[in-house]
Amino acid sequence: MKSAIISSKRDDSVYDIDVKSYRYLSTTSHHKFVPLSINSSSKGEVSFYDIDYIANGRKMKCKCPNICPSFLKEKPAKQILYGLSGNFKTGMHAIMGSTGCGKSSLLDILANRKDRHGLSGQIFVDGSPAPSSFKYMVGYVVQDDIISETLTIRENLMFSANIRLPRDVSHVERVERVIKVISDLGLESCADTTVGTEFIRGVSGGERKRACIGMELILARKIFFLDEPTTGLDAATARKVMKCLSNLAKQGRTIIFSIHQPRYSIFKLFDTVTLLSEGEMLYHGQAKNLLNYFSQQGYSCEPHDNPADFVIDVLIDAQERPGALENLRLAYEKSSMHQHVMKLRKQQFIDVNLQIRTSRKSAKPTISLWNEFYYICLRTLKNTFRNPSLILSQIVVSIILGLLVGLVFFDLKKTTDPGGSQVLHNVGLDYTTNWDLWKNFFGLSMMTVGLFLLAYIQLRRIKKTK
Template sequence: MSILGARKINVMESDTIAEGSVISFHDINYVVETRKFPFSKPTKKVVLENMTGCFKPGLNAILGPTGGGKSSLLDVLAGRKEKTGLTGNILIDGLEQPDNFKCMSGYVVQDDIIMGTLTVRENLMFSANLRLPKTTPDKQKAERVNGVMEDLNITHVADSKVGTQFTRGISGGERKRTNIGMELIVNSSILFLDEPTTGLDASTANTVLELLHNISRKGKTIIFSIHQPRFSIFKLFDRMMLLSKGLPVYHGPSSEAALYFADIGYQCEPMNNPPDFFLDVIIGDSTTVSSVENGSAVASGTSKDPEAVTVDYRARSIIFNNKYLNSTWAQKVREETSDIFTEYKKKKDSGQKTKLQSIDFATGFLTQIYYLSQRALKNVVRDLAAAVMQMVVMTIFALLIGAIFFDLPKDEVKGVQNRVGAFFFFVMTQAFINFSAIEIFIRERVIFQHENVSGFYRTSSYFLSKVFCDLLPLRALPLIVFALIVYYMLGLEDTAGKFFFFLLTLYLTSVSCCAICLAMSATFETLAIANIATSLIFVIMTLFSGMLANIESIADWLEWLKYFSLMRFCLQGLLINEFEGQYYTKNENGTDVLTKAGESYLKEQEIDFGTDWNRWVNIVALASISVGYFTIGYIQLRRMKKLK
């Protein structure tokens, strides 16, 4: 190890670290199955192999080339990988991870996923209200939020909106620190961060890591993946693990990494950035020639053949892994982790407690709904563009329909035909005006996945808050305006009972359309596919509405689809409401004769009428369709893949 010129990197001297949690991992292997095509035979891919190590309070970095396994190891340690294909043991302070460890630790994802319409303080208070124990007084929550903002140096933007893609907000560095603050609120002893410097300029990245360094001195174990840090960031690290093709090639104090590479024959020049040098050596791009392996498989140089480069890279990774495993640094790690695991086995064999106590959600179901609803309403109020556009479009449609069908006559032919045409247009308007609801879960999918996995709230709480504070209210007011305009411009039956039945029918139609859009939004990840699926459902429902083809003339093996057509039930409800008991005029030899042409039309279409149930059965059917698709949406939300 005493190579001439080998240097030990001086870490920041500030620097006593308070006691905190130790996370150790023992013989971790992670294998996934991949397919080239949907129905092709799966092949196994080794993502992590023989990973053993230990992270202590302080800054712990996981470095490596792209595809080296950094994020995979981070997610495995954080309990955010599916258990399939994962073997080995992960211990927290010598005890097994509980199944919901991801709810007990903090995890900052690579992309900033916070609600842009809320202020920095409101986002942090949202985290505090849902993740701190329900017995915590509001004053103490506010103090915790203020303390986190001071630690992260974001007090000056506390009351500024974070910003969305359409509205300007705080800077990228301030967004990143707010994202970190959301996890620091719970004051967990372990914090994970996936590429915390991604998207930040060099100065801002340095500021973020300095803040994390200061926080780690308080006894917090901070573990993060990072690709190629500058030297000023690298010297903040306490420990590091260097990966290549899922294999460890160094694990130990970051200040000794250059000494290790010098010991195996790779000298880092004084003016070279150590992390850049390490990666160059691993992937074979270094211009530094090995002083101990003349011409061996690890010698510098790259192949022009892409396949050869891949083979060389894998071969180099194995050789560097073997060198590390035979080093004194690996020996120290084995001794350290062996002591921890031996103590764990003793406890397990003697029947002592060997698993950390798991925690449930910090707050109750109703409390979660309250704060989620509060956030949803703020989001709607502060992002009025969609709501205003919904109102404007519905008003324009209403005026257009009112102008076309203005003051409908009670003529036997024109009166009936125009009413049927207008009602069909009403139904189609409700179907396609609600396409905007498809965005509901697609737009917030990433936020929901992260917050749900991190233990902010239950899936049911989120779902109900979106339905009752976002979907339903946004559709109610525009629909009332629409109904008032068209009902009286068209001159439909002027009784309160019939108007409110008309309004209820249209509203339930709108809700049913929303429920379908919501179900597709929860099922598909991309807006385009969700749009296609929703359009297909609406087209099929329209075909079986009874307007374009007589239901009784449809083939028997397809006729059952009529029971799933919301257009059919809406049309039937509107037609019965308007035609039942009403007289229309028919000119016979210059004399107007009263006929029940509307009821005749209902008979022709084989629509049952004459009793209250014949009318209200359509309301029940629409409500059932709404509940059915809302249920599908909820099930799909629960089934949504939240772990990587």
């Protein structure tokens, strides 16, 4: 049976220390801490224990439900993840499962990209609790492309270096990093090629995805998270992207990603596999031991069947058969894999040196606001001048608006009245009517601003939870 849904009033954070669980950790508010950083000396180990996640855990109560917008009304809480625990070290780590099993939710939680309300559990990095600024210390590649389509790959990577690297990194060092990333990702042949738009032909889908990876790789992070890195790619291109990630993992990085039914040539690149079904963990271990484990549970893979397809079919079949999913969950909890994770959990929770390494300070962005403004304006100018259709549309809109405004004063008689009464009289307006028009305009403007504010609030809520 699944654990009951935790009360939405609970405000525990998976990135804060649970004082009751740390028996040897006393009050630390008087200590001077050093912020945790993910640098080249880091092992890149990520551990998580007892992760529960409830969607809509924080509700916004509306006093007038009949007139409230739909996004302000209370929604029923739904538990997405149930007590997940695991450990990721250097290598390739795949999170797999059927649609809606919680893959992306777990990935976002580990990367500190989820709203903390509705979360409980603990996350460790190299044996220390992950700070609230953890998302600035790791790389995260989203499913959709985030690169500018009118810039070249080199310009996109340089923009990421300029906007995100600390101020103490010189321009020469940034250029060297860009060159190294291009070399590591095998993008030398297309580095100076425009990414491409719907109307302008550019690089291929695989090169575009590798460029997105390079946007994060430019920061030299030790830990990387990727959400469905092969989505929208053909089999050969997906193989190249995953092979590129495998090469990065061999350089000592921790690559954690969600993926849906990869082909066998990609599956062989995985070091570990984590299987989720309906928010519960059913396997967390070596990829090479996956088929042997499920054969012990009574599920045999045919000789020429893809292991990734096989396990997904097993999970879907277990969801349809009463009691089958529960049996798989119990089998995993009794397995040596789960016992090993619990042993690691015990060792980390009783570490008496935890308070020395723990930091509650948050890493702030190291680049100034003016530098960000400068580089964003520079990129916007390049996008504008390299997109003729955009320039043409802006010119046409400006001309049309100018003509509409000019029609108001077309064929008016000249007047020297400083108050403009003759002009208003010529167009059939008096001062009272003119003032009413301004009041209506002001009211319409305030309504527009209010609608934009409501849309902004909704977008902020979506951004926090996705």
